[in-house]
Amino acid sequence: xxxxxxxxxxxxxxxxxxxxxxxxxxxxxxxxxxxxxxxxxxxxxxxxxxxxxxxxxxxxxxxxxxxxxxxxxxxxxxxxxxxxxxxxxxxxxxxxxxxxxxxxxxxxxxxxxxxxxxxxxxxxxxxxxxxxxxxxxxxxxxxxxxxxxxxxxxxxxxxxxxxxxxxxxxxxxxxxxxxxxxxxxxxxxxxxxxxxxxxxxxxxxxxxxxxxxxxxxxxxxxxxxxxxxxxxxxxxxxxxxxxxxxxxxxxxxxxxxxxxxxxxxxxxxxxxxxxxxxxxxxxxxxxxxxxxxxxxxxxxxxxxxxxxxxxxxxxxxxxxxxxxxx
Numbered sequence: 001x002x003x004x005x006x007x008x009x010x011x012x013x014x015x016x017x018x019x020x021x022x023x024x025x026x027x028x029x030x031x032x033x034x035x036x037x038x039x040x041x042x043x044x045x046x047x048x049x050x051x052x053x054x055x056x057x058x059x060x061x062x063x064x065x066x067x068x069x070x071x072x073x074x075x076x077x078x079x080x081x082x083x084x085x086x087x088x089x090x091x092x093x094x095x096x097x098x099x100x101x102x103x104x105x106x107x108x109x110x111x112x113x114x115x116x117x118x119x120x121x122x123x124x125x126x127x128x129x130x131x132x133x134x135x136x137x138x139x140x141x142x143x144x145x146x147x148x149x150x151x152x153x154x155x156x157x158x159x160x161x162x163x164x165x166x167x168x169x170x171x172x173x174x175x176x177x178x179x180x181x182x183x184x185x186x187x188x189x190x191x192x193x194x195x196x197x198x199x200x201x202x203x204x205x206x207x208x209x210x211x212x213x214x215x216x217x218x219x220x221x222x223x224x225x226x227x228x229x230x231x232x233x234x235x236x237x238x239x240x241x242x243x244x245x246x247x248x249x250x251x252x253x254x255x256x257x258x259x260x261x262x263x264x265x266x267x268x269x270x271x272x273x274x275x276x277x278x279x280x281x282x283x284x285x286x287x288x289x290x291x292x293x294x295x296x297x298x299x300x301x302x303x304x305x306x307x308x309x310x311x312x313x314x315x316x317x318x319x320x321x322x323x324x325x326x
Contacts, residue, residue, distance in 0.1 A: 009116040020044040028072035029081035032165035105136030210262035223250030227308035239324030250288035
């Protein structure tokens with residue numbers, strides 16, 4: 001485990017130091033989150049405090065049976081994106097449990113923020129709630145902080161002419177297949193990831209082998225065909241650019257093969273079974289539709305590949321991604 005990543009506040013232990021703590025779900029690590037983190041880093045430097053991000057896993061709604069929405073980022077992806085903010089920053093992934101949800105605001109502030117993390121400044125969102133029955137809010141935190149030795153404040157949210165950057169706004173864009181609008185809020189393309197599992201092999205019968213992704217947990221856009229960029233990730237979530245691709249999301253009506261999330265990597269011929277791939281969705285090329293026969297399907301796939309090549313020809317890996325596309 002990275003020394004900058006802690007599996008729960010209890011594990012900070014001997015690494016405990018006077019800290020500035022930013023708390024949030026940070027789903028998507030979008031541009032609004034990035035602005036909060038940048039401000040936290042500046043304030044931590046000014047106050048000579050250690051910057052910590054505290055996020056929770058699983059999502060509280062999932063644990064409490066409120067039906068959590070599909071995440072924009074898996075916990076592994078979220079941590080990788082948060083850590084990119086800079087070397088001084090560390091991330092604490094606090095296990096969210098029924099016991100934690102039942103703790104009083106005073107217990108949370110005393111045990112986690114003061115005792116385990118030595119918080120001197122705590123930054124939260126305007127709508128932050130904590131403690132049993134979501135009874136604590138920013139004012140509660142500020143009152144507790146005066147007794148426990150930390151200050152608390154909310155960092156102003158940022159946005160553009162369309163409104164504030166938010167996970168809700170990104171999900172709405174994805175539901176409409178508007179990948180460019182989602183990318184505008186995220187600061188990078190939306191991506192999904194899964195392990196390559198054996199499919200029915202039908203792609204090879206039409207000379208278009210595909211990697212079928214199992215275990216995809218991130219939010220999906222509408223069924224259709226997408227131009228994409230593909231990373232291969234190791235067991236630590238580090239990615240390396242694997243190439244350009246065309247992804248099909250849907251039920252494959254021509255082949256009557258059922259739902260799949262499958263990607264064809266262009267100019268790639270290697271065994272990927274068991275590998276983890278991250279697919280960055282760049283543009284929706286077309287909707288999913290049924291073709292009269294396999295020849296018509298093959299002709300359309302060839303056109304999709306040609307269109308994807310043209311759309312992706314100017315793409316280069318992001319230097320901040322350390323060898324991955326994004």
